[in-house]
Structure formats: structure tokens, C-alpha cells
Amino acid sequence: MNAGSADVGTRPEPQALARAIEKLSARFGERLLTSMAVRDQHAHTTTWLQPQRPDAVVLAAQTADIQSVVRICSEYRIPVIAFGAGTSLEGQVNAPYGGICIDLRDMNRVLEVHADDLDCVVQPGVTRKQLNEYLRDQGLFFPIDPGADASLAGMASTRASGTNAVRYGTMRDNVLALKVVRGDGEIITTATRAKKSSAGYDLTRLFVGAEGTLGIISELTIKLHGIPEMIAAASCSFATVRGACEATILAMQAGISVARIELLNAAQVRACNAYSKLSLPETPLLLLEFHGSEIEVAEQTRKFGEIASECGGGSFEWTTRPEDRTRLWQARHDGYWAVKNLRHGAGIVATDVCVPISRLAECVVETEQDLEASGMLSPIVGHVGDGNFHCALLCDVADAGEIARAEDFQRRLVERAQAMGGTCTGEHGIGQGKQKYLRAELGIEAIDAMRALKSALDPQNIFNPGKIVPGH
Amino acid sequence: MNAGSADVGTRPEPQALARAIEKLSARFGERLLTSMAVRDQHAHTTTWLQPQRPDAVVLAAQTADIQSVVRICSEYRIPVIAFGAGTSLEGQVNAPYGGICIDLRDMNRVLEVHADDLDCVVQPGVTRKQLNEYLRDQGLFFPIDPGADASLAGMASTRASGTNAVRYGTMRDNVLALKVVRGDGEIITTATRAKKSSAGYDLTRLFVGAEGTLGIISELTIKLHGIPEMIAAASCSFATVRGACEATILAMQAGISVARIELLNAAQVRACNAYSKLSLPETPLLLLEFHGSEIEVAEQTRKFGEIASECGGGSFEWTTRPEDRTRLWQARHDGYWAVKNLRHGAGIVATDVCVPISRLAECVVETEQDLEASGMLSPIVGHVGDGNFHCALLCDVADAGEIARAEDFQRRLVERAQAMGGTCTGEHGIGQGKQKYLRAELGIEAIDAMRALKSALDPQNIFNPGKIVPGH
Numbered sequence: 001m002n003a004g005s006a007d008v009g010t011r012p013e014p015q016a017l018a019r020a021i022e023k024l025s026a027r028f029g030e031r032l033l034t035s036m037a038v039r040d041q042h043a044h045t046t047t048w049l050q051p052q053r054p055d056a057v058v059l060a061a062q063t064a065d066i067q068s069v070v071r072i073c074s075e076y077r078i079p080v081i082a083f084g085a086g087t088s089l090e091g092q093v094n095a096p097y098g099g100i101c102i103d104l105r106d107m108n109r110v111l112e113v114h115a116d117d118l119d120c121v122v123q124p125g126v127t128r129k130q131l132n133e134y135l136r137d138q139g140l141f142f143p144i145d146p147g148a149d150a151s152l153a154g155m156a157s158t159r160a161s162g163t164n165a166v167r168y169g170t171m172r173d174n175v176l177a178l179k180v181v182r183g184d185g186e187i188i189t190t191a192t193r194a195k196k197s198s199a200g201y202d203l204t205r206l207f208v209g210a211e212g213t214l215g216i217i218s219e220l221t222i223k224l225h226g227i228p229e230m231i232a233a234a235s236c237s238f239a240t241v242r243g244a245c246e247a248t249i250l251a252m253q254a255g256i257s258v259a260r261i262e263l264l265n266a267a268q269v270r271a272c273n274a275y276s277k278l279s280l281p282e283t284p285l286l287l288l289e290f291h292g293s294e295i296e297v298a299e300q301t302r303k304f305g306e307i308a309s310e311c312g313g314g315s316f317e318w319t320t321r322p323e324d325r326t327r328l329w330q331a332r333h334d335g336y337w338a339v340k341n342l343r344h345g346a347g348i349v350a351t352d353v354c355v356p357i358s359r360l361a362e363c364v365v366e367t368e369q370d371l372e373a374s375g376m377l378s379p380i381v382g383h384v385g386d387g388n389f390h391c392a393l394l395c396d397v398a399d400a401g402e403i404a405r406a407e408d409f410q411r412r413l414v415e416r417a418q419a420m421g422g423t424c425t426g427e428h429g430i431g432q433g434k435q436k437y438l439r440a441e442l443g444i445e446a447i448d449a450m451r452a453l454k455s456a457l458d459p460q461n462i463f464n465p466g467k468i469v470p471g472h
Numbered sequence: 473m474n475a476g477s478a479d480v481g482t483r484p485e486p487q488a489l490a491r492a493i494e495k496l497s498a499r500f501g502e503r504l505l506t507s508m509a510v511r512d513q514h515a516h517t518t519t520w521l522q523p524q525r526p527d528a529v530v531l532a533a534q535t536a537d538i539q540s541v542v543r544i545c546s547e548y549r550i551p552v553i554a555f556g557a558g559t560s561l562e563g564q565v566n567a568p569y570g571g572i573c574i575d576l577r578d579m580n581r582v583l584e585v586h587a588d589d590l591d592c593v594v595q596p597g598v599t600r601k602q603l604n605e606y607l608r609d610q611g612l613f614f615p616i617d618p619g620a621d622a623s624l625a626g627m628a629s630t631r632a633s634g635t636n637a638v639r640y641g642t643m644r645d646n647v648l649a650l651k652v653v654r655g656d657g658e659i660i661t662t663a664t665r666a667k668k669s670s671a672g673y674d675l676t677r678l679f680v681g682a683e684g685t686l687g688i689i690s691e692l693t694i695k696l697h698g699i700p701e702m703i704a705a706a707s708c709s710f711a712t713v714r715g716a717c718e719a720t721i722l723a724m725q726a727g728i729s730v731a732r733i734e735l736l737n738a739a740q741v742r743a744c745n746a747y748s749k750l751s752l753p754e755t756p757l758l759l760l761e762f763h764g765s766e767i768e769v770a771e772q773t774r775k776f777g778e779i780a781s782e783c784g785g786g787s788f789e790w791t792t793r794p795e796d797r798t799r800l801w802q803a804r805h806d807g808y809w810a811v812k813n814l815r816h817g818a819g820i821v822a823t824d825v826c827v828p829i830s831r832l833a834e835c836v837v838e839t840e841q842d843l844e845a846s847g848m849l850s851p852i853v854g855h856v857g858d859g860n861f862h863c864a865l866l867c868d869v870a871d872a873g874e875i876a877r878a879e880d881f882q883r884r885l886v887e888r889a890q891a892m893g894g895t896c897t898g899e900h901g902i903g904q905g906k907q908k909y910l911r912a913e914l915g916i917e918a919i920d921a922m923r924a925l926k927s928a929l930d931p932q933n934i935f936n937p938g939k940i941v942p943g944h
Contacts (some may be wrong), residue, residue: 087662116721116830117859139725159670170668170675171644188917194826195858195897196642197632198681200902200910200940201922205644205677209670226725249588253611253698255764257729294777299767354666358588386591386667423669430672438672445660445775449929456928457921468672 003364009465010099012078017098020076021056023243024100025093027068031059041099042083042093048349048395048403049091054081054101061106063179063187063359069102070216079465082212084151085127088158088351090431092211096466099430104153109357110134111219116225119176119193124153125219138399140224143168143259146427147333151249153217158429163332166385167291168225170427171208178207179219183460192222206453211429212422212464214457226290231259232301234318235288236308237281241265243370244284245361247304247311248384252357254307258302260289261385262332265364268379275338280331281314286384287332289325290318300454331380339379339392347397351410351433353417354388354426363420364389367413375410386428415440435470475648479868481937483568484550489570490520492899493528493549496572499540502719503531503896512572514555514565520867520875521563522905526553526573533578535651535659535690541574542688542934543657554684555912556623557599560630562903568938570799576625582606583691585639591648594623596625596689612696613730617639618899619805625689630901631681635804636725639731639763640697642739642899643680651691655932665693679923683901684936686835686929700763703731705797706790707760708780709753711854713737713840716756719776719783720856724829726779728772732761733857737836740811744803747810753786758856761797761806762790804853811851819869823882823905825889826898835892837862839885846881860898879891887912905909907942 012020012464025032033039033055043051073080079099086093088128093102108124110131114120115138119126122131124143129149131142144155154160156178161170168174177191190203207214238244244263251258262273264285273280286308290300297320305316313329319325340348355363369379371391382389391413395406414424414437424430424437439447450469454461484492496504505511515523527550530541545552551571559564564764567573579595580716582603586592586608593602601621602613618634626632628650633642640646649663662675663927679686716735723730730844734742736757745752757781762772769792779786791797803810812820827835836852843850843863854861863885867880886896886909897908911919922941926933 086943114828114830115725117723117828119828134738159674165668169645172668172674173641182917186917188921190917190918192528192890192913193828193893194860194889194895194898195829196633196637196644196826196860196897196898198630198897198901199476199895199906199913200681200918201686201925202631202674202677202681203914203918203921204926205674209672209674215675225725230728236883252590253587255698255700274904291633293771295771296768299771301763315510356586356589356591356665357667377712388666388668417666418664421665423664423666423671425670426666426668427670429670434671441664441671442675443652443661445658446662446672446675449654449660449675453673453678453925456924 009011009079009461011097011265012076012099016076017055018074018261020078023072024056024058024069028058029325031061033057037334039302042103043095044086044089045097046089047050047091047433048406049094049395051097052094053097054095056105057101057120057417060102062086065215066102066181069100070181070183072182073100073462074460077460077462080216080233080462081464082153082216083156083241084125085149085319087150087426088154088431090433092158092431093466094432096115096432104151113138115140117193119221120224121219121221122152123219125151128390134155138293139227141227142222143225144171144174152220154224156220156265157207157211158219159427161427163262163383163450165383166261167257172205175204175208175220176223177221178204180207180215180219181218182215183458183462187218188215192468195255211431211467213454213467217462220471228303229293230297230320231325232297232318232320233288234301234316235328236286236316237311237314238284241364243312244286245357245384247286247308247313249357250307250311251304252385254303256303258288258300263382263384263389265368268335268381271338271342271379273365275341276334278331286326314355335381336392339394342377343394346394348394349393349406350390351413352390352426352428353386353413353422353424355417355422358386359420359422360384362388363416366416366449367391370409374405376406386426387422389453420466430468432467438470477502481551481933483569483570485549486509486547489527489550491687492544492550492825496528496530497542503533505529505531514575515567516558518559518561519563519905520869520878521566523899524566526567527570529573532577533576538574538688538690539654539657542570542653542655545572545934546655546932549932549934552688553713553936554625556626557621559622560626560903561619561900562905564630564903564939565808565899566904568904571696576623585610587612589665591693592661592696593691593693594624597623599623599901600627602888607696609804611699613699614694615697615811616643616646616800617671624692625692628680628692629683629900633899635732635734635855637855638733639729644677646677646695647680647692648695649693650676652687653677653690655934660687681940683903685926685939686935696703697771701765701771702792703797704762704769705786705800706757706773707800708788708789709786709877710756712834712913713756715784716758717829717856719758719780719785721829722779722783723776724857726775728775730760730772730776730857731763733863734759735854735856737840737852739855740807743814743851746806747813748803748806750803753816759800777803791926806854808864811866813851815866818866821865821867821886823895824860824862824898824900825894826858827889827892827894829859831892831894832856832859835888838888839863841882842884845935846877848881858898859894902940904939907940912944
């Protein structure tokens, strides 16, 4: 497997690399790691893309460390790759041209919490679970939940979202401001803590989703929310994917502020039943969550129940008891293991697309037919309120033929989503894996613009080269 | 008055300009206007900035017209300024280096409405009121309301927001995708209709708020919302601004999804009483609106009433009768005329800042003291849920001394907001008037980044030169 069309970088000169590593070693001592095992850990891709290890790893402990690494790499024109929790899905932390990986996991302090303003300031390596543990006593939480316990800077960099996005938005909506180390080691402040601003170009949104290709995030100011008075979970089975999607559309139009609304297709329900010892009807299922006061939650669930029954939904059960909610959502959260359990020893290749919600049923059904026709196994889970769904292809990653068929399937999936007015990725990002789809989606003019932005902010092409922007 | 530090452009060579206008005349005939009256109309600034007229105005009727103008202007290096409804507040449509104004008011068609997806596609000159008229029969609405009946491309370009932003977000959150004519006349498509995407740099958010300096918006895809089942309006007087702000903070923390929450200071209430023949207590007032089902609205108003009374609020009255709602909000909407009524013949200079909500009371109170100390008249109105407030300075615009004092006041206002972690503009934009405040707010590194972005996407500096990015 090659790494797509990422031909926009070159490996550094061996002598330049050696001198840079020498300087980094003098500066960082034992926090510079060059063992093959550590380098391999930092090239973990969680996909079929070949791991490509960096030449060395620096464990950054403070912003000044990031600045030093960037300055040294800039001097010798060495690639710099930021590494958070290593949970990205499209090769974002791979090092196709080698270079220095900055591991940010030790920069994991919550610096400030402003409860009145519903925001906080964190270092890049803080993970979402860690932040929510920290905040719980103050009655606050950070809603974005992509599944993995990703770092917040990593989540910002891939514009992550997940199950709660339908109500609380994505990282795009929940980052207020960033500090970003630029090529000469100086720090760009993108915005203030004000909740909104019209002061110039939206630098915050430019770095959110940039996958570390424009600079290294050294600090984030993010929005928080009050923990809801009540949380209710519900499930509802539908005879068809279309029925489930129609119920979702009607709920959105009616302004029901559902916090999560997840579609599991029949294959995923079967996998969950087998793995989690449940007895859900093996038809498309919606799992929902409602946040609010007791009266609001009762009203939302009542209204959704009416809509679900209009759309051919089965019995609609809801509960506010934490242990029942946990049991219901545990099946969803264990979805990955449930899928893995379907085929012993297989790897899982996760991929996602996002379409206008009016096309979601059609896109999911055609994808199910495609899977059946091509003899591949992949349950489907969707953040249906956003029109975003995931396939989890079970592959023998050592079988080149199988991987090639899986890649063909993915290409058809992306083309199907794009033909319906959708995007090749709703939340995983472009990385290396999806560069080849960007031009068909947005046209050469958008690629030109992205390339111009990359050159403008990273003229040396040292920041995570070979990601997002396709080569010429 | 000069136009700030906008020295990043030059007037075109007279011969080049003459040749460009000749070509435009051949192409557009009577849709090219060069009369002084028309040119003056298109340099309207609604502020103390001196109007600076373009050399000619083209009435664009379709995207191909925008492309033609841009291509001709690019060939001769002539500035191109987009003009929507002319309601911007910081000199965004001024032409400090002359050039061609593209008037987009005739490009006012709603191209597509996708009710299931809650989005629509519009031409740049569609105004928000026109769109809402168009949508009403379908039970849909577009929530962003900056007061003026601005064009949607203009609203996108200044990242407008207004009274509903606390619930529905700003233009940043409500634009899904744009088509933008770039310097060579080709069209950049920034995104698809998918509700979310991680496919590369966020080009949409880069053009939102760019004030026409990176290209001309020729089409917008924007989010819509279902018209709420019920709308309730309410008002509540407070002894102090602090009490009103504390009630707002508690409501936000409790997750009460108030649709509008507007602060009128005592001076604004007095002005409204006088103008609208009301008898509101002349103390700080919150005007609120709640959207939802009957039960939700009742619950939200009940919860807010409890909070208001904890914070020293007076009697909290709410109503769902349209005629009562209208009367209540009419006073707010007539605020501009109420203020104008305070001083016969005076002009109004509107300015805005935005601070973290925890600092809002302090910022408003200090600003009231500043006004009193400097003998100036300006009621204050705030989108208090966002920490954003407006002054409307009553000035004799022919009196240089008074204008100078007003500018001094504005500088102190901006510095006060910035010192509290806020921004020099929450929703009016930078234009010409606020360039001088940008560096203090974000630092030179952010300005460098903005300048690099401008050069990358507009290397000829033809798009609205002299706006946003301060000169060297």
C-alpha cells in the first residue's frame, strides 16, 4: 500500500537530520527518544495505511519545548508531526518523509476554568475524559465525544465530533481560541475568550481541522456546558433504515433538541446482541439521548415517541435511571468490539462519510447492498442527526487482495456520498487516506486555495507534510 | 477624518482605469453606472468615516457578471468592492483606492430550498427579510437578525449575528457552503451541503467574516430552522446591570435555551419610553424571547423567572400573544429611532465590543461612567447572552471636536473590552474603522498570518483593498 498521492514533501538530507537530532538531544536529553519501538508506536495508523515512523520523538513538557523543536526543525527543514493520543484514523500521525514527532501527552494540564463564562483553557495533550473528570465537581462538561479518548488538540486538528454533535456541535463550534506555534517558533493567538467576534479572518477555524499542517497547537480555549439536570436514554426499532431517517428528519424540523441520535443498522444490532448478550430486534435501531430539565426531557421524549410511531417505529422505551442508560449506551460504545468479535483475528478499517440527511437512508441502503454484493462484512453506525455514518470493514490486513477490495468499496462509498451532495469525511479527516477524494468533492479551485493557504502559513512545508493537500 | 491605517493599496493608473471602464461599458452597457450620485450612494458608510466613492458601479445580474468584472479588474489591477444592502457599519463598502463596486442587489433569487435538510441555496443579494417572507409558508425561518435588512452575502462577509445568536449562533455557524469568485474569475466551492465535514481546511469559515477581501461571494448555502410551535416574549427590570448579567449567566449555566436576551441600560429604557410612549421602569431591563413547544416555553419562562427573582429582578411578565410580543420588541427594534430622538439633528455612530460574559456588567458600568465623565450621550443595548454590547453615540458629525472626542471614547471602550479578555467587535467587523485595534487584541503574529492569507488568496490585492488587515 502506498500512502495516497502525498508527494508534496521530501525526506530531509541525512546530514541535516543528524545535526538536528544532535541539537534536539543536547536540548532535551532523555526526552528525545530514537528507539525503533518508540518510533513505531508513533506511526500507529489504525487503518490499512502503512505505518511510516518518524526519525525521533520529543516528549514535550511545555510550550517552550514545542517552540524549540519547531525552531530546530525549521533551521534544518525537518518535518514536525504533532502527536496527541494516537487515535486518528486516516494516517494523520504518520511520517511519510520522516522527521520529528512531538508527543504532547505530558502537556496535560487544565490551566483555567471559567465557570461563569462556560469555557476553559487547556494544554494540547489533555484528553476529553480527563477534562470531564476534572470538571465534574463543578457541574460542567465538555460534550464532544468521538468515541476514543482523544487529546483535545488532536480533536481540534481533525475537527472531531461524534455522538453529541447533533446538539452541541463539533470541534469547529466548541473551540473559542487557540495558541499555535508557527514555523519560526513564535506563537499565533487566534482569538480572545469572547463568545463571538468579527475581528478579522477566522484564524481559529483555519487551524481547527488543519491536522497539524499549518502549525502546532500549544493551547486551547474551549466551550463548556452545564451538566443537564436530567438525561434520558431511549431506543426505538424501525422496520427500515428509511423509517429511522424519516423520524430523525421530522424531529429536527420540529426543533426537538435531541442530544444524541444514533442509527445502528441490522448488522450492527446483530453484532451487539451477540457481543453484549442483548435481545434487541435485529432491525435498524435508533438510540437516543435527551438532555434538559425533568419537564423538558419528558416533553422531548413524548414528542419523539409520537414522531417515531408515525414513521413505523416499534415500541419506544425511555429511561432516566443511570444504570439503564449505561446498559443501553454500553452496547453502542462496545460496537467496535462487537464488530471485531464477528470475525476472529480480523482488523477493522473504520471509514466515514456524511451526506445531507434527506439522502441518508438511500446512502445507507445502497451501501448495505454494495457490501452484500462484494461479500464484505461491515456493520454501519450513523450519527444520523448529522447525516454522518461509519463503516467498520472487517479485513485480513495481511491479504493484499482483500485490502484492495476494501479500498474499492471505500472508493464507491465516497463517490456515492459525494454524488448525493455529501463529503468524503464527516469527522475522521483527510490525512493520507482521503486526499485522492478531495478534488472530486470540491473542485481544483478549492484545492488551489488550500495549497495557497498551506504555502502562506508553512512556506518551508515542515508541518506534517504529505497530509490533507494532494500533491500536484 | 482619515480612513485608519489602510495604506495597503494604491489608486490604479488613470489609463488602466479608463481602459477597464471602457471594457466594462462594452460588456455591461446601462448596467455600468458612473454618475456621481450613484457612486456616492455606494460609498455610504453609516459612520464618521469619510465616504470614499468607487469609480464606477456595475449592477450584477448573474454569477457570470461577477466573473467578468473580476477578470477585467484583475487584468488592469483595479480594486473590486462588493456591495449588498449598504448597511455595514465600519466602512466595509468604502473605496479608499477607487475601483469598481459590484452591486449585488439584483442577484436576489432563492435558488433551492431543501426542507428535509433544513438548508437553502441563495444568491448573494437576497436579504434576510426577503428570505423569511419566502420561507414562511414552508414553516421554516432563517434566524440571524442583525437589525438591518442586510443582504445575506453581506451578513456572511461581516460575520453578522444579532439578537437570536445566543440560541442559533452567528453567520459563522449558519453558512454551510459558499461559492466565491477568485481573482482570475474562476469559482471556488468551499464545501458541500453535508451538515459537517472534516475534509480539509475550512474554506467556508475563511470567507465568512473576510469582508470581501479574499473574493466575491456569488452563492450561499445556509442553514434553516423550523418555525417554533410557540414564541413567548418577556421583560424583567433589574435594579442594576450586574443583576441582569448575573441572571443571564445563571440561565446559560442552567442550559435554558433562551432565543433572545437583550439588555437595555437605563438610558436606553428612558429613550424607548419617550419615543414609544411606554412606561417601563427606568432601570436596566432584560427583554427575552423563548422558542419551543407550549410546555417547553412554559418551563423555560418558569425557570428564568426563578433565576431573575434570585438576582433582584422585578416582576417578570411573559406573553405568547403575537400583538403583545410585537409591542414589547417594537421598543427594542425602534431603539435606533428612540436614540436619534434624544438629540435633534444628531448623527448616530454605532459601535460594538464583546467580552466574556463574566465581565459584561463591569464593562457596561465603566462605559456608563466614561460617558458621563466625558459628557457624551449614548444609550447601551447588549446581546447579553453573548457578552456583546453596542453604543450609539449621538454626534454632530460636522463638529470635528465632537467627533474627535467620540473617537477617543471609542478607543477607551475597545481598550476596556480588550483588557477584559474581549474583542474590539462582536459583529460589526473591522472594515476601516477598527484596523488600528487589531494588533493590540491578537498580537503581531495574528496580523502576520492574516496578511499572509490575504496575499495567498488575493496576490494582486484587488479585493476590497484597505479593509481588515492593517497596513505595515
